[in-house]
Amino acid sequence: MSAVRNLLGREVTAGQVLPPLHCTVTATTIVLGALASRDWRPMHHDKDFTVERNGVRNIFVNTPNLQAWFERYLNDWTGPKGRLGRMAFKMKKSVFPGDEMTISGRTTRVSTDDSGCCWVDVDLGVSVAGVLTTEGRAKLALPCDEADNPWARKGSNWKP
């Protein structure tokens, strides 16, 4: 895996700003995400239903797909050895077709648990036109050194 870079726990400090990820959201983006997450609810593919029944202006990004966007964003930063332990988020506004979505992150804590696993806590955000639409946080395990592999942890050695 020489071509793939893996971020190490010792390379991260609290307060570090992650590079933002920009994505132009289209109806296709939303429908692809909904179907890939097996979410068949009409507010993620049927504009008429969404406007008339839900009272919002268009179809919008579904929750599991937003979670998947956050995971992709975090692994872009950590490399494949970064292992997600926990993620929470709160949606304030929906993301609609035509929106320019920006995902951002900032580390808040770096720690090592009693099993020797290195953890980094990250605050996450999704914004559209500078307005925060979703805020969240994640806890990821990172390799402590080049030989470490968080994916090898299980049972009492995995404490998310």
Add this chain to the structure above:
Amino acid sequence: MTHGASKSTTGAADLPPAVLALIGKPQYEERSEFPIEIGYVYSSCAATQNGNPLYWDEAVAQRLAGGRIAPPTMLSVWMRPHYWAPGASGERKALMAHFDLKELCGLPEAVVVSNEAVFGEPVRMGDVLSTRQVVRSVGEMKQTRLGIGRFWAIDVETVNQRGEWAGTETYSFLGYRRPEAQP
């Protein structure tokens, strides 16, 4: 299963007895309808332009995770039913505990307010997962921007066919009636 994102249970004083009876009670113990498969992993990664080689490159997956695995955030994907199946009548829905609460509380609309997930043993190709749903809390009626309604939280706890904990997701919803639909 003791790794839940939330474990305490609460119910507002103004709740109907049928709703109170559901709080804290495991329901809808179900198995995934098909073994975990790589096609959906590719679809999920394609939908988010996720190029992580752990999910695309078999050799990397073998080296890091001992074989092909799914992204942890796909945990809920595997338990959603097909939209249609032979012999089924009506729309088939995931998270039935949520739809029960909408019905019992008389709140026809709902939105997800927040989501928390804790991830355990990686989900591997060929795994068969089992879940159960636990209503953790239902709040009192209150006026919101969308209409009058209640907030509630439901845990979905997942294990694999070896009994290993794969994760717990907690969904918080607002169930509501739109202002023009108030009785």
